[in-house]
Amino acid sequence: xxxxxxxxxxxxxxxxxxxxxxxxxxxxxxxxxxxxxxxxxxxxxxxxxxxxxxxxxxxxxxxxxxxxxxxxxxxxxxxxxxxxxxxxxxxxxxxxxxxxxxxxxxxxxxxxxxxxxxxxxxxxxxxxxxxxxxxxxxxxxxxxxxxxxxxxxxxxxxxxxxxxxxxxxxxxxxxxxxxxxxxxxxxxxxxxxxxxxxxxxxxxxxxxxxxxxxxxxxxxxxxxxxxxxxxxxxxxxxxxxxxxxxxxxxxxxxxxxxxxxxxxxxxxxxxxxxxxxxxxxxxxxxxxxxxxxxxxxxxxxxxxxxxxxxxxxxxxxxxxxxxxxxx
Amino acid sequence: xxxxxxxxxxxxxxxxxxxxxxxxxxxxxxxxxxxxxxxxxxxxxxxxxxxxxxxxxxxxxxxxxxxxxxxxxxxxxxxxxxxxxxxxxxxxxxxxxxxxxxxxxxxxxxxxxxxxxxxxxxxxxxxxxxxxxxxxxxxxxxxxxxxxxxxxxxxxxxxxxxxxxxxxxxxxxxxxxxxxxxxxxxxxxxxxxxxxxxxxxxxxxxxxxxxxxxxxxxxxxxxxxxxxxxxxxxxxxxxxxxxxxxxxxxxxxxxxxxxxxxxxxxxxxxxxxxxxxxxxxxxxxxxxxxxxxxxxxxxxxxxxxxxxxxxxxxxxxxxxxxxxxxxxxxxxxxxxxxxxxxxxxxxxxxxxxxxxxxxxxxxxxxxxxxxxxxxxxxxxxxxxxxxxxxxxxxxxxxxxxxxxxxxxxxxxx
Ligand SMILES: Cc1ncc(C[n+]2csc(CCOP(=O)(O)OP(=O)(O)O)c2C)c(N)n1
Ligand code: SF4
Ligand SMILES: [Mg+2]
Numbered sequence: 001x002x003x004x005x006x007x008x009x010x011x012x013x014x015x016x017x018x019x020x021x022x023x024x025x026x027x028x029x030x031x032x033x034x035x036x037x038x039x040x041x042x043x044x045x046x047x048x049x050x051x052x053x054x055x056x057x058x059x060x061x062x063x064x065x066x067x068x069x070x071x072x073x074x075x076x077x078x079x080x081x082x083x084x085x086x087x088x089x090x091x092x093x094x095x096x097x098x099x100x101x102x103x104x105x106x107x108x109x110x111x112x113x114x115x116x117x118x119x120x121x122x123x124x125x126x127x128x129x130x131x132x133x134x135x136x137x138x139x140x141x142x143x144x145x146x147x148x149x150x151x152x153x154x155x156x157x158x159x160x161x162x163x164x165x166x167x168x169x170x171x172x173x174x175x176x177x178x179x180x181x182x183x184x185x186x187x188x189x190x191x192x193x194x195x196x197x198x199x200x201x202x203x204x205x206x207x208x209x210x211x212x213x214x215x216x217x218x219x220x221x222x223x224x225x226x227x228x229x230x231x232x233x234x235x236x237x238x239x240x241x242x243x244x245x246x247x248x249x250x251x252x253x254x255x256x257x258x259x260x261x262x263x264x265x266x267x268x269x270x271x272x273x274x275x276x277x278x279x280x281x282x283x284x285x286x287x288x289x290x291x292x293x294x295x296x297x298x299x300x301x302x303x304x305x306x307x308x309x310x311x312x313x314x315x316x317x318x319x320x321x322x323x324x325x326x327x
Numbered sequence: 328x329x330x331x332x333x334x335x336x337x338x339x340x341x342x343x344x345x346x347x348x349x350x351x352x353x354x355x356x357x358x359x360x361x362x363x364x365x366x367x368x369x370x371x372x373x374x375x376x377x378x379x380x381x382x383x384x385x386x387x388x389x390x391x392x393x394x395x396x397x398x399x400x401x402x403x404x405x406x407x408x409x410x411x412x413x414x415x416x417x418x419x420x421x422x423x424x425x426x427x428x429x430x431x432x433x434x435x436x437x438x439x440x441x442x443x444x445x446x447x448x449x450x451x452x453x454x455x456x457x458x459x460x461x462x463x464x465x466x467x468x469x470x471x472x473x474x475x476x477x478x479x480x481x482x483x484x485x486x487x488x489x490x491x492x493x494x495x496x497x498x499x500x501x502x503x504x505x506x507x508x509x510x511x512x513x514x515x516x517x518x519x520x521x522x523x524x525x526x527x528x529x530x531x532x533x534x535x536x537x538x539x540x541x542x543x544x545x546x547x548x549x550x551x552x553x554x555x556x557x558x559x560x561x562x563x564x565x566x567x568x569x570x571x572x573x574x575x576x577x578x579x580x581x582x583x584x585x586x587x588x589x590x591x592x593x594x595x596x597x598x599x600x601x602x603x604x605x606x607x608x609x610x611x612x613x614x615x616x617x618x619x620x621x622x623x624x625x626x627x628x629x630x631x632x633x634x635x636x637x638x639x640x641x642x643x644x645x646x647x648x649x650x651x652x653x654x655x656x657x658x659x660x661x662x663x664x665x666x667x668x669x670x671x672x673x674x675x676x677x678x679x680x681x682x683x684x685x686x687x688x689x690x691x692x693x694x695x696x697x698x699x700x701x702x703x704x705x706x707x708x709x710x711x712x713x714x715x716x717x718x719x720x721x722x723x724x725x726x727x728x729x730x731x732x733x734x735x736x737x738x739x740x
Contacts, residue, residue: 045529046529048527050394051536057538058538058540060534060537060538061537061538061539061540062537062538062539062540062544065534065537067532067534068532069532070527070531070532070533070534070535071533071534071535071536071537072394072397072424072527072534072535072536073535073536073537073538074390074394074420074536075386075390075416075417075420077386077416078384078386078387078390078391078417080387081352081382081383081386081387081388081390081391081394082390082391082393082394083394084352084380084382084387084391084394085350085352085390085391085392085393085394085395085396085397085398085402086394086395086397086398086527088350088352088378088380088391088395088400089350089394089395089396089397089398089399089400089402089527090398090527091378092349092350092377092378092395092400093398093399093400095376095377096349096376098399099528100530102529102530103528103529103530104529105527105528105529122383122384122387123382123383123384123386123387123390125383126382126383126387130380
């Protein structure tokens with residue numbers, strides 16, 4: 001099931017102009033960068049990107065920047081406050097007649113999961129509370145990537161990070177469940193929020209376009225495939241992003257004024273194994289011996305999630321169908 | 328011009344009001360809160376136009392202040408103590424953006440143990456953050472310094488945030504007669520903000536806070552900030568001159584009190600300098616040649632002026648209202664450094680710690696300092712910093728310890 005398209009029928013309809021030039025010093029196959037590129041295309045020019053410490057910080061490295069729009073690096077914990085200062089100042093200038101139409105800017109926060117789920121949460125929650133008019137793109141690579149892939153509160157259960165290693169005490173590695181950031185935001189009822197995938201480009205573009213008519217805090221939570229941290233061949237990036245959607249691990253949805261609808265529901269779900277197996281961070285679930293219990297727990301959690309979706313959005317959801325590899 | 332009884336906090340708020348600040352991100356903390364409360368009221372009733380916004384923390388508040396200044400509006404904010412150290416990372420961050428705004432800090436001792444009384448450990452923790460630092464003595468000086476701070480910060484030779492420090496309680500909550508300058512004259516002194524630095528605007532692409540990964544380029548930018556801060560000395564002189572032409576009050580980076588023929592000099596900062604000056608007056612009546620040097624501008628450090636002012640004196644005592652555990656008084660180190668870099672020595676230099684957490688420095692303690700300096704000889708050898716503490720205070724603490732069930736003696740004595 002896909003929600004009807006409003007603006008873009010297919011990938012070819014997405015704006016062709018590039019706001020990011022090639023040559024950023026990030027890893028090949030970086031899903032975060034890909035997501036930013038797509039989102040920025042739709043937002044268009046006149047954007048100021050307010051960045052929190054993370055992998056993307058290295059995009060603008062003096063004297064180079066691949067960004068045609070503007071950029072402000074802040075800190076790891078106060079990126080939303082930086083967005084607040086810029087938005088407020090633009091509004092003040094506008095009210096005083098000191099900001100022409102072409103000087104107006106869209107304010108876009110660009111932050112990783114570590115900043116978003118952990119240190120920056122207070123500043124962000126406060127910005128939502130104040131109804132700040134901004135976009136927030138969290139590229140979620142499910143760990144502190146820039147510092148070498150340590151566990152964050154976005155790291156999923158049973159993933160290995162450098163600070164949740166596999167050991168006798170914790171055979172799963174990360175034993176905590178991933179924080180549900182979508183629901184944390186939703187509790188504050190922002191006017192728009194969405195999850196996106198770099199594979200589902202039309203779904204992503206549609207959401208960005210829809211959000212542009214809306215004033216207030218707008219969240220874009222992107223699963224950002226990370227070849228370096230997750231341990232897979234960069235060429236497989238897009239496929240892995242696709243697998244996250246097809247297994248139901250990364251649901252695509254949006255919420256307008258807190259009301260959720262899923263925007264793409266696979267007609268048949270692949271087993272989570274398909275998504276987990278290619279990644280080094282989950283290798284211990286398969287080798288040396290299969291870790292059936294953990295795998296089942298992951299599958300059950302995904303199944304339960306979609307059962308609930310079926311109850312909440314009966315019209316949109318086909319019966320839960322588990323396919324097999326290759327379908 | 329009107330003359331009114333104002334607290335230091337009210338004077339700070341009036342300074343911001345007369346500067347026609349457009350943006351105030353805020354967060355409450357004692358003893359600063361009245362400043363932001365006054366400003367909130369003035370934005371609410373239309374006295375000020377722009378925006379007042381309550382942030383979730385001082386770390387956020389300083390980030391927002393810097394970001395707004397980087398977007399070209401006149402910005403003011405205020406904090407104190409825990410708030411200033413909570414914002415520490417953001418202080419360094421925004422000064423690196425080279426944006427002008429004014430931050431008032433109302434000094435208060437740092438936790439632990441948590442306290443409300445003033446001392447300077449909070450503001451001195453921020454001395455290397457790339458902010459200009461002005462330490463004031465009176466409520467009038469609070470208001471005047473806020474106005475001057477905007478002009479210094481916004482000068483293209485400087486383009487850095489400026490911190491004005493006043494002492495909690497002794498200034499923040501103490502009413503003094505303050506001349507509130509005429510708004511028209513203030514506008515002449517400080518016209519509306521026309522940013523000299525590039526600001527965020529849709530029609531121009533600007534990257535701020537960009538990563539610099541090689542040491543050479545990093546050194547270049549850091550040293551450039553140092554030079555810009557140094558420029559603030561000259562800019563301060565010009566601004567102080569312009570200020571005195573319009574308002575009749577002349578401020579200097581250092582204030583010399585009774586220094587002309589002084590042989591013994593006390594060095595102090597902040598409102599306790601008033602107590603020091605009273606002591607100087609008393610001693611002068613007794614015919615003793617004592618003066619006081621008040622450090623008003625701490626950053627940039629007017630090193631050459633400090634040296635010029637102290638060279639040739641018999642003895643210098645620095646009274647630090649702060650303590651760097653394991654080192655002693657911070658300003659003592661600063662003053663000694665200024666003398667050393669001038670290639671000069673004063674025969675006797677002594678370090679005193681007084682007024683921590685708002686503890687009074689009594690007449691008796693000042694007298695003790697004077698006698699200690701008078702009797703000191705260069706041959707005394709190394710003398711550690713000395714804590715000013717009266718017998719009555721010792722008795723009071725001893726009582727508290729015994730109530731708390733801690734036996735006397737031990738490390739507390
Ligand atoms: C206050 C602070 N603590 C720690 C760091 C070190 N640090 C820099 S980037 C980073 C990881 C950020 O993780 P995330 O937000 O997920 O972004 P990613 O690196 O994964 O892109 C950390 C911990 C920092 N910059 N600031
Ligand atoms: S570590 Fe991952 S998120 Fe960071 S740049 Fe590389 S691929 Fe992107
Ligand atoms: Mg991350």
